[in-house]
Amino acid sequence: MTPPAALADLLARAGRDVEDGPLPSCQLAVARHGELLAFETIGDAPDGNATRYVTFSCTKGVFASAVWALMSDGKLDVGTRVVDIVPEFGTNGKDAVTVDHLLTMTAGFPRAPLGPPRWETRDGRLAAFAEWRLDWPPGSRCEYHASSANWVLAEVVERVAGVDYRVHLHERVLDAIAPGLRLGDAGPVAPIASAGAPPSAEEMEALTGVGGIELPEVADDHLLRFADPNVRALGHPAAGVVGTAADLALYYQALLDDRAGVFDPAVLADVTGAVRTGDLVDPVRGVVAQRTRGLMLAGDDGGATRRGFGRAMSRRAFGHDGAGGQVAWADPETGLSFAYLTNGLEANPVRMARRGVALSDRAAAFAAT
Numbered sequence: 001m002t003p004p005a006a007l008a009d010l011l012a013r014a015g016r017d018v019e020d021g022p023l024p025s026c027q028l029a030v031a032r033h034g035e036l037l038a039f040e041t042i043g044d045a046p047d048g049n050a051t052r053y054v055t056f057s058c059t060k061g062v063f064a065s066a067v068w069a070l071m072s073d074g075k076l077d078v079g080t081r082v083v084d085i086v087p088e089f090g091t092n093g094k095d096a097v098t099v100d101h102l103l104t105m106t107a108g109f110p111r112a113p114l115g116p117p118r119w120e121t122r123d124g125r126l127a128a129f130a131e132w133r134l135d136w137p138p139g140s141r142c143e144y145h146a147s148s149a150n151w152v153l154a155e156v157v158e159r160v161a162g163v164d165y166r167v168h169l170h171e172r173v174l175d176a177i178a179p180g181l182r183l184g185d186a187g188p189v190a191p192i193a194s195a196g197a198p199p200s201a202e203e204m205e206a207l208t209g210v211g212g213i214e215l216p217e218v219a220d221d222h223l224l225r226f227a228d229p230n231v232r233a234l235g236h237p238a239a240g241v242v243g244t245a246a247d248l249a250l251y252y253q254a255l256l257d258d259r260a261g262v263f264d265p266a267v268l269a270d271v272t273g274a275v276r277t278g279d280l281v282d283p284v285r286g287v288v289a290q291r292t293r294g295l296m297l298a299g300d301d302g303g304a305t306r307r308g309f310g311r312a313m314s315r316r317a318f319g320h321d322g323a324g325g326q327v328a329w330a331d332p333e334t335g336l337s338f339a340y341l342t343n344g345l346e347a348n349p350v351r352m353a354r355r356g357v358a359l360s361d362r363a364a365a366f367a368a369t
Helices: 004-019 058-072 099-104 122-131 148-161 165-177 201-208 220-227 229-234 245-256 265-273 349-368
Strands: 025-032 035-043 193-195 318-322 326-331 336-342 344-346
Touching: 004 025, 004 035, 004 349, 025 245, 025 349, 035 245, 058 099, 058 148, 058 165, 058 245, 058 265, 058 318, 058 326, 099 148, 122 148, 148 165, 165 245, 220 229, 245 326, 245 336, 326 349, 336 349, 344 349
Parallel strands: 193 344
Antiparallel strands: 025 035, 025 336, 318 326, 326 336
16 A cells, blocks of 8 residues: 555655756656555656656666676676676786676776767777776776776676677566566657756765765766667667666566566575675765675665665665666665656756655655555
């Protein structure tokens, strides 16, 4: 049963940034025990609740499942060096990079460039890989790899699985647990628009408590490309998954209770519950990274809100956020999962972060049922 007060509070907070703020529309969903408790679309969405959104970096928490499936099938040991799977990658000292480094964002090349037209072909991508250099030794730092690590993961998946990385993701994982989520789909989505103004240095320091924070390497002009069907057809493995908030919330339900038997239970327990980055600090968020093999954990060190989680969730909550304010998580303590999507690229991460925390806290209130 959906608690009326919790739903009203959640919708009111989500609606505020659409009706009185910069966002053209948003969509949210709360699920528990494999069923939706709430699913609503607010604002100018062309197809109501059927409107699909680009999930941006929430994609990372979905695409990682393609690797988890290979781990579950005994086909991939994440301690394997990438060069042993993709020889073209092992240049300029990158032979030390492992699959684990890619999953945990400790690989050492967070800003390695890859864009059109090279990303459109395997040959172009491999040529880019060969040119990349390390910024620091693999495993020594944890810094957000906006797209580079996932492009390499896509090549790893393709070579190990023996099929196109998009086909493997769909046939091995998504078709069973979240068929509405698609990668490489050029079909209609909510049109993407820039929203709001960037924050001042003072606002960033107020959010993080750290002066001199630089925004991550994600620019509006790059993200607006995902409005182009040709870019979405490419299947960007770090930002290209499309679907509804309900699709995403139900995907996270499947990570709480793998009723379809998609993953080895030990693998699933590891990737949703074990921190693999030690005490390495995320320099953008200003807190210990708390990264698993593909996800982030809320943790109990007081930094959960900076990692994109709410205050009312347990330390075991896991998930991944995305550009513009996308949020997706599941909490093993309550059995809840939550997804929030918008087609407004929020330029102010302070406002965006506060909104994500506020919405997550309100979604967590559904546990009172």
